[in-house]
Amino acid sequence: MLLTALALLAAGTADCRHIGGSLRAAQFDRAVLRPGDETAIEFVYRDGPDGEKAIPQRCITSLRVKGPARLRGAQRLQVRPDAKAGEEIILSMRVGGLPYSRAVKVTGREQQVLTGSWHLIESQNCRARMPSEIRFFDNGGYDFTFPEAMVETMTSGSGSYTWDQATGALSLGGEWRGTARFENKRLVMEGVFFDSRWVPMPGEPIPPPCRIVLG
Numbered sequence: 001m002l003l004t005a006l007a008l009l010a011a012g013t014a015d016c017r018h019i020g021g022s023l024r025a026a027q028f029d030r031a032v033l034r035p036g037d038e039t040a041i042e043f044v045y046r047d048g049p050d051g052e053k054a055i056p057q058r059c060i061t062s063l064r065v066k067g068p069a070r071l072r073g074a075q076r077l078q079v080r081p082d083a084k085a086g087e088e089i090i091l092s093m094r095v096g097g098l099p100y101s102r103a104v105k106v107t108g109r110e111q112q113v114l115t116g117s118w119h120l121i122e123s124q125n126c127r128a129r130m131p132s133e134i135r136f137f138d139n140g141g142y143d144f145t146f147p148e149a150m151v152e153t154m155t156s157g158s159g160s161y162t163w164d165q166a167t168g169a170l171s172l173g174g175e176w177r178g179t180a181r182f183e184n185k186r187l188v189m190e191g192v193f194f195d196s197r198w199v200p201m202p203g204e205p206i207p208p209p210c211r212i213v214l215g
Contacts, residue, residue: 016058016059017098018096019056019059019095019096020059020097020098020100021096021098022047023045024055024100025043025102026041026042026043026102027041027043028040028041028104029042032113032138033069033104033107034107034109035079035081035106036081036083037079038072038076038078040075040076041074041075041076041077042075043060043075057074059096060074060093060094060095061094062092062093062094063091064092064093065090065091066089066092067083067087067089068082068083068084077089077091084106084108085106085107086105086106087105088105088106089103089106090103091104107138112165113138113165114163115136116135116136118135118136118215119214120132120133120214121214121215122212123211124210124211125209125210126210126211126212127210129146130212131147132147132150133150134214141159142159142160142161143156143157143159144158160173161173167179168181170192176191176192177191177192178191178192179191186215187213187215188211188212189212190212191209191210192210
């Protein structure tokens with residue numbers, strides 16, 4: 001029985017090392033963290049064609065948090081009520097003995113951000129293909145998915161973005177520029193392109209800007 005137990009322990013350790021060397025992530029059930037918020041934490045890893053799988057708790061050690069937040073058990077995080085907008089929360093741990101960390105910035109109570117998943121509701125004057133889903137992340141990255149790729153774990157493209165809340169100016173990847181504003185809790189974007197197969201050529205009459213509404 002002792003040999004069996006040792007064999008199982010060795011197998012479990014090897015399994016955790018495999019997970020530690022995979023693409024892994026700590027995901028929150030809230031896209032945005034504001035002062036006083038509490039969120040569940042889901043630990044996942046990418047297992048090839050099988051997609052995302054949960055990381056067993058036995059593979060996670062040295063779990064800790066830095067910044068204006070505290071852990072409530074192993075799978076919940078609470079932001080301090082007095083946390084300031086822009087402060088950084090860093091969740092760190094070891095997975096299968098290998099270090100991993102996830103950083104997220106606190107969003108102000110009334111601050112508007114693009115962070116989250118947005119789905120296309122309608123479009124106007126758009127000559128290029130429009131994605132069905134756009135996701136903006138709190139680290140300045142985004143990705144988008146065309147209708148034919150709307151299956152589990154697939155995206156059609158990604159990049160970085162900047163957005164100025166005051167002016168609405170939006171830049172995707174430093175190349176496409178337009179605007180993004182909130183109207184009645186929906187996100188309205190104008191003048192941005194996601195399909196490089198159609199780009200206005202020099203001297204070509206510029207049509208009305210593409211306008212998409214997302215919710």
